[in-house]
Amino acid sequence: MGRIQRTWQIMRLSWDILRNNPSLAMFPVLAFSCFLVSMIAFAIPVSTLSGQSIGSTFHALYEMNLTPQGESDSQTLFLYGVAIFAFYFVTTLIGTFFTAAFVVSVSNYMNGQAATFRDGLKAASSHLAKIATWSLISATVGLLLRLSEHVLKRSRLQWGEAIAAAIVLLIGIPWVMATYFLVPIMILRNEGPLTAMKESARLLKNSWAEQLLSSVGFGTVSMLLILIGILVSLPFLLILLPTLALGGLFVFIVLIMIYGFGVSLITGTCESIFQVVLYRHLTEEPILPEFRPILADLPVSSK
Numbered sequence: 001m002g003r004i005q006r007t008w009q010i011m012r013l014s015w016d017i018l019r020n021n022p023s024l025a026m027f028p029v030l031a032f033s034c035f036l037v038s039m040i041a042f043a044i045p046v047s048t049l050s051g052q053s054i055g056s057t058f059h060a061l062y063e064m065n066l067t068p069q070g071e072s073d074s075q076t077l078f079l080y081g082v083a084i085f086a087f088y089f090v091t092t093l094i095g096t097f098f099t100a101a102f103v104v105s106v107s108n109y110m111n112g113q114a115a116t117f118r119d120g121l122k123a124a125s126s127h128l129a130k131i132a133t134w135s136l137i138s139a140t141v142g143l144l145l146r147l148s149e150h151v152l153k154r155s156r157l158q159w160g161e162a163i164a165a166a167i168v169l170l171i172g173i174p175w176v177m178a179t180y181f182l183v184p185i186m187i188l189r190n191e192g193p194l195t196a197m198k199e200s201a202r203l204l205k206n207s208w209a210e211q212l213l214s215s216v217g218f219g220t221v222s223m224l225l226i227l228i229g230i231l232v233s234l235p236f237l238l239i240l241l242p243t244l245a246l247g248g249l250f251v252f253i254v255l256i257m258i259y260g261f262g263v264s265l266i267t268g269t270c271e272s273i274f275q276v277v278l279y280r281h282l283t284e285e286p287i288l289p290e291f292r293p294i295l296a297d298l299p300v301s302s303k
Contacts, residue, residue, distance in 0.1 A: 014270035031098035
C-alpha cells in the first residue's frame with residue numbers, strides 16, 4: 001500500500017473511532033478551555049507588572065516573548081521572565097494531563113472496553129506527579145530554546161536569525177519527534193518521564209516517517225477543509241454583503257471561525273487517535289483489525 005493511500009486510510013479509520021466515541025473530543029475542548037482561562041489569569045498580573053496593554057500581554061504569552069515592551073528595571077525583567085515560565089509550565093501541565101486522559105480512553109477502546117471520559121480523567125489524575133515532572137522538564141527545554149532564539153535574534157551577529165532558525169531545526173523539531181510517544185509510555189507502562197523519553201526516542205527509529213506523514217496528512221486535510229469552507233461561503237457573503245449590517249457581518253465571521261475551530265478539533269483529535277494506534281502497533285499491543293493491513297509493513301520494536 002502506497003504511503004498516500006495508507007495515510008488516507010488512517011485518517012478514515014481514525015475518524016470512525018471518533019464518530020463511535022464522540023466523548024473523545026471533549027479532552028481537547030477542555031484542554032483548550034483551560035488554556036484560555038490560564039491565559040486570562042496570567043495576563044492581568046503580567047500586564048500590571050510590565051505596563052503593557054492586555055492585548056500586548058496576550059500576544060506576549062502566546063509567543064513566549066521574554067522581555068516586555070518598553071524600558072524595565074532588572075527586577076521587573078526577572079519577575080516577567082518567571083511569569084512567562086510559570087505560564088508555560090501551567091499550560092504544558094494542562095495539555096499533558098488531558099493528553100494522558102485521552103490516551104487512556106483510546107487504549108481502553110482498543111482493549112474492547114468503553115472509552116469513557118471519566119475513566120480517562122481518573123487515570124490521568126493517578127499519574128499527576130509524573131505529569132507535573134514532565135511538564136517542568138518540557139517547559140524548561142522550551143524556555144531555553146526560546147531564550148536562545150530570542151538572544152540570537154536580538155544580537156548584533158550577522159547570522160543571528162539564521163543560527164536561531166538552525167537551533168529550532170536541529171534541536172526543537174527532533175525534540176518534538178523524539179518525545180512523540182512519551183505520554184503513552186509514561187501512562188500506559190507507568191514509567192518515569194526520563195525512562196519514557198528514552199523509550200520514545202528508541203521507538204522513533206521505526207516510526208519517524210509515519211509520524212511525519214501523519215502530521216503532514218492530517219494538517220493538509222485540515223487546511224483544505226477550512227479553505228473549502230471559506231471558498232463555499234464567499235459567494236453567499238458577496239451576495240448578502242450589500243444588505244448585511246455590521247452585526248450580520250460580525251456573525252458571519254464568527255461562524256467561519258467556529259467552523260475552522262471545529263475542523264481543527266476533529267482532525268487534531270483523529271491525529272491523536274492514530275498516535276495511540278501507532279504506539280500500540282509498535283509495542284505489539286492489540287489494535288483494531290482494520291489498522292493491521294495498513295501498518296503491516298511497519299516494523300515493531302521489541303519491548
